[in-house]
Amino acid sequence: METIADAVRPAGWAEAPPRAWRGTSPRAAAASPWFEVHPLPCGGRAIYEPGHFQEVISFLFEGRDRALLWDTGLGIGDLRAVVEGLTAKPLTVVNSHAHFDHLGGNRQFAAVHAADHPAARTRILRGLGPAAVAEHMSPDQFSRPWPPGFDPAKYQIHGTEHIPIREGHSFDLGGRIFETLAAPGHSPDSLMLFDRENSILLTGDTFYPAALYTHLDSGDGLASDFQVYRATMNRLARDYGRVRFLYCGHNEPVQPGAKLGQAAAAFEAVAAGTRPFREDARGLRRYEFDGFALVADPAKIKGL
Template sequence: MELFKVEPVIPGITRIKMPYVCSYIVKGSDRAVLIDTGFGYGDLRSVVDELIDLPYDVICSHGHPDHAGGNGQYDTVYLPEGEFELVKHGSKIETRHLTMNNVLRRFNKSFPKENFLPQGDVKYISYNEKDIFDLGGVTIRPVHLPGHTKGIMGFIIPELEVAMLGDACANPTLLNLDSSASIQEYRDALVKLSKLQNNFKVVLTQHNSFSEPIDVVKDNLYWAERILLNSDDRLAVRMSGKESFVARNRNIFHYRGNAGNLVYTSQSL
């Protein structure tokens, strides 16, 4: 299984694809950042060090094992202020191994535990929406988007007209986890994000196709509001080990909302 595949996205942004997930490198004239570290298998840092000839920081969007699992290769990592408890569990080898193999089970594959790197002794630095990462001609602007997790951040890069929304706004967005915020909180976050849409024309994510049409923002907002009105499709599924609901049934034609979808539980309401 190929662990790392590097591909350019646009000038200034590079994607490092890994099984099931990806990380991003963003470069300015003075500095760079690595956004998320994947599951923590293989030597991601060596790949990153080959690609970056500038000082760089590591920024995590949230504390789940597929995004913070490789943090142990670094002494210092920026983490959203609401994710410190989540990352303690998410960065454990046992959690990463279990999560990865739960994903691979659908393909009748598995991933050896010995491939995962140690958790490491990481110093986490808290950041929030007020913290702007200036890379020299390029700025990373965090946006708090509670939903997938309570502390998760998206990132707007206005100079490149890009929004890195990761797991915060995708198709579908998973809101059915123990760490998820409520549908109302997610709806409010998307209203805030909608007001910032003049800053970006491209949406990058970290699973499946690794990008979404820009309409994913308004369409996920549409489905969040439909859920709150009890007028979504409410398709019952079992996902992440619990009874969940899918807001948009893909087998039904819809005039609106086709660029988005939400997965949630009754506890999300």
């Protein structure tokens, strides 16, 4: 078995060439250059944070009457100014799940919709103090300078009002409808939004083209669960594997729907115990696949 220093954050990540999807001259958002804004097929925009290891992506969509913001990113730049520079319509904000990198900008908005889950509700209302998020602020996790006025030592996630939603809830922006799906596994409160007319699934962290985390556990009820994640991925592959586009929460905004079938097969291969892996000093295993990876904690998976 090969060993690696860190199954989650490979050495040299910051020296990698800029991601090809951004084009040759990516445009920083005028209102807050920490972000880049990229147009999406079928309308909408990806709001990307390339300067931090997480490379998190939030999404903005407009209908005739309203706009919808899917996630609020790291909370390092002024997301609200970026959004207000893109739409003047009344805004609905939705969190894909309550991990820090998707609710960092929540404080800039009056309320967010998120899963009707007790631990998610607590975290969204209370936020996360500096000690809980300090591990994400080390200088080696930044690939560009942070914005003027931002102090990593004071970084924290502030709470905001939580409006609970469940599978079946739909957001009608006027000519554009997003249906809510429950997608537990990466976290128990993970949601997705489905735009049936345009055949687009907003996947949050359940699928993106990088290392998928099945191992997270911050001890406050929002832990990953490999077997639940596996079941969700099988459901997604069966019911949504033929969608045109996945809009993903990290690294690259747009992926083909066929990736869901590949991800489901990846979970099956890992669960079967036949897939090669590398292991890091913490005992976390990293399994490589075509364009993505799985990180798993064998102590939490029976039979691995």
